[in-house]
Amino acid sequence: MDSEELRKNHIHLTPSAKHHMTIHWHNFVQSGDKPITESSLRERATVVGRVGLIMLACGTGAWRVREAMNQIARPLGMTCAADVGLTTIEYSCFQRGHHYTQTLALPSSGVNTDKLTDIVRFVRNFTSDCLTLTPHEVHSKLDVIEHKAGNYTPIQSGLASAFACGAFVFLLGGGPIEMLCAWFGAGIGQYSRRIMGKYSVTMMAATAVSVALSCLGYSLAFGLLEQFIGVAPVHEAGYIGAMLFVIPGFPFITSGLDIVKSDMRSGLERATFAITVIVIATLTGWLVAMLVHFRPQDFVPLGLDPVLNMVLRLIASFVGVFGFSLMFNSPVKMAAAAGIVGAVGNTLRLELADLIGTPAAAAAFAGALVAGLGASWFSKRLAFPRISLTVPSIVIMVPGLYMYRAVYNLGLNNFDVGGSWLIKAALMVVALPLGLATARILTDPAWRHSG
Numbered sequence: 310m311d312s313e314e315l316r317k318n319h320i321h322l323t324p325s326a327k328h329h330m331t332i333h334w335h336n337f338v339q340s341g342d343k344p345i346t347e348s349s350l351r352e353r354a355t356v357v358g359r360v361g362l363i364m365l366a367c368g369t370g371a372w373r374v375r376e377a378m379n380q381i382a383r384p385l386g387m388t389c390a391a392d393v394g395l396t397t398i399e400y401s402c403f404q405r406g407h408h409y410t411q412t413l414a415l416p417s418s419g420v421n422t423d424k425l426t427d428i429v430r431f432v433r434n435f436t437s438d439c440l441t442l443t444p445h446e447v448h449s450k451l452d453v454i455e456h457k458a459g460n461y462t463p464i465q466s467g468l469a470s471a472f473a474c475g476a477f478v479f480l481l482g483g484g485p486i487e488m489l490c491a492w493f494g495a496g497i498g499q500y501s502r503r504i505m506g507k508y509s510v511t512m513m514a515a516t517a518v519s520v521a522l523s524c525l526g527y528s529l530a531f532g533l534l535e536q537f538i539g540v541a542p543v544h545e546a547g548y549i550g551a552m553l554f555v556i557p558g559f560p561f562i563t564s565g566l567d568i569v570k571s572d573m574r575s576g577l578e579r580a581t582f583a584i585t586v587i588v589i590a591t592l593t594g595w596l597v598a599m600l601v602h603f604r605p606q607d608f609v610p611l612g613l614d615p616v617l618n619m620v621l622r623l624i625a626s627f628v629g630v631f632g633f634s635l636m637f638n639s640p641v642k643m644a645a646a647a648g649i650v651g652a653v654g655n656t657l658r659l660e661l662a663d664l665i666g667t668p669a670a671a672a673a674f675a676g677a678l679v680a681g682l683g684a685s686w687f688s689k690r691l692a693f694p695r696i697s698l699t700v701p702s703i704v705i706m707v708p709g710l711y712m713y714r715a716v717y718n719l720g721l722n723n724f725d726v727g728g729s730w731l732i733k734a735a736l737m738v739v740a741l742p743l744g745l746a747t748a749r750i751l752t753d754p755a756w757r758h759s760g
Contacts, residue, residue: 329416334359334451338444345444346385352444353385354402354409359448361391361398362413363428363455368420368637369696370563371575372756374398377432384436395560395578417512418582420559422639422697427454429694459638463503466636470499470554473632473705476625478550480659481710482608486531486540487547493530494551498523499636502555516589520552524597527551546606548598549713554636555590557583558704563696565742566749570756591716598717615664622659626705627652634701643697646687651702654680658706670736673706674744681748695749703741708734 337355340348345356361378371393382389382402391400396415401408431454439447461469474495475488483491502519510518527548534540564579598604613621630651634644658676661667667675684698711734718727749756 327416329414332413334448335445338448340444342443344441345447346440348444350387350402350404350407351409353382353387354389354400354411356444356447356451357381357385357387357389357402358398358400358411358413359451360428360432361393361400362415363451364425365393365396365398366415366419366455367422367425367428368418368559368563369425369694370567370570370579371572372567372570373694373696376755377428380432381435384440393572393575395575395582416509418560420637421459422634422637422643422694422701423460424454424457424638425694425697426640426643427457430692460640461635461638463500463507466503467496467500469632469635471496471632473629473636474550474553476629476632477553477705477709478547479625480622480629480655480705481547481550482611483547483550484544484609484611486534486544487550487608490527490530490534490544491547491550494523494525494527495554497526498551499554512586513589516555516586517593520555520590520593521597523551523554524548524594525601528597528601528603543606543609545603546608548603549594549710552590552594552713553709555586556704556707556709557586558633558700558707559637559696560586561707561738562700562703562742562745565739566746569742569746587712588716591713592720594713595717595720619656619660622656623652626655629705630655630701633704634697637697637701639697639701642691643693644701646691646693647684647698647701650680650683650687650698651705653683654702655705669708669733670740673737674740674747676706677703677741677744678748681745682752685748685752695753699745703745706737706741708737711737 334355338348338352340352345353357378360381361374364374364377374393375389375391378389378391378400387402387404389400389402391398395418398413399410400413401410431450439450442450471492475492478488478491498519501522502515505515505518527550531540531545531548534544535542560579560583564576564583567573567576567579611618627648631644631648634647635641639647654676657679658672661672661675662669680702681699684695684702687693687698688695711730715727715730715734718724718730720727
């Protein structure tokens with residue numbers, strides 16, 4: 310094979326120098342111009358593994374990754390068995406007494422709903438579009454999906470975070486001053502996180518630095534308002550809103566769904582990752598609060614008419630979910646659909662708690678159930694992956710305020726108060742994926758069974 314043919318087939322002969330070494334997928338192809346259905350077991354199995362790895366890189370759970378791998382394996386005449394974690398896949402493909410086993414790993418966990426939509430569409434159309442293609446041509450299609458650029462710049466992502474967290478603060482009970490300061494802090498924090506992401510800064514450092522910058526941004530904005538227009542110290546209460554952009558919604562929700570489906574390895578790994586991010590974020594927020602002498606307080610009551618308050622909650626919930634969706638790289642149409650789902654589900658949750666005194670966990674379950682049912686309806690009509698709609702709509706329900714107050718009080722040795730907030734947060738965190746799982750069981754026949 311001459312150099313021109315090597316270049317044409319994208320075959321790389323130099324091993325990657327990265328710690329997580331790059332896999333040159335075209336190197337596995339040796340069958341030339343044969344269609345993929347006539348290629349070797351290794352060549353076909355490699356396509357199955359690569360599809361699963363791309364799905365995993367987009368942030369979806371183990372059940373969906375395994376289902377996608379199965380949908381590729383079946384028309385290629387193979388049986389696939391896969392064990393899926395947070396960043397790794399171990400799988401084997403079997404055919405006529407032979408098998409091919411491979412272990413694949415990602416350098417880090419991430420979320421990309423736009424890429425997830427593309428790979429789901431590829432899997433759905435694989436039988437009709439790809440069975441006559443050569444393995445090189447199939448990998449070229451996957452190259453396009455894997456290397457697709459993001460939809461938004463760091464500045465746009467920062468603005469999305471700013472509006473989402475500003476809306477989040479209103480839903481927590483804050484007013485215009487708290488919203489404005491959170492807008493400023495969250496925008497700085499998410500912008501810095503995106504910049505660090507370009508340089509592959511490790512999760513722990515990126516989370517700590519971005520949260521610290523967001524908290525300092527809030528305190529700076531608050532200090533300026535206090536200096537020039539004399540705002541009262543009680544408006545420090547919105548401080549928590551500036552850091553809510555780091556809430557690990559995808560791993561939190563998918564961990565619960567994976568555990569419901571008995572994918573314990575993936576569920577526990579995702580839960581551990583999410584808890585680690587939350588602990589780093591809240592500890593960083595607490596240390597900065599100590600530095601700038603901020604204390605978590607109750608928000609000043611806004612005294613809004615109940616009907617007006619409900620309308621504003623609908624608007625704020627839509628804006629918050631829309632902003633979080635953009636942070637997950639959702640196209641505008643997908644983000645708008647998620648915003649509608651989240652606006653209905655989250656407003657229902659808040660109204661249940663306020664009007665009839667429903668416990669927070671029960672209200673969270675109801676809101677998540679409605680969000681899951683709404684996401685199912687939109688998913689069928691707009692062909693969006695269900696999880697791309699459910700997770701952004703649920704993130705705004707995650708009790709970030711409870712978690713921060715728990716860590717803050719535990720750090721001050723107020724174990725009774727901190728423990729109370731921690732238990733409330735834990736109950737809500739459990740209720741949210743249970744609500745989504747219930748909706749999934751009601752609307753997805755394939756998801757009801759373990760086989």
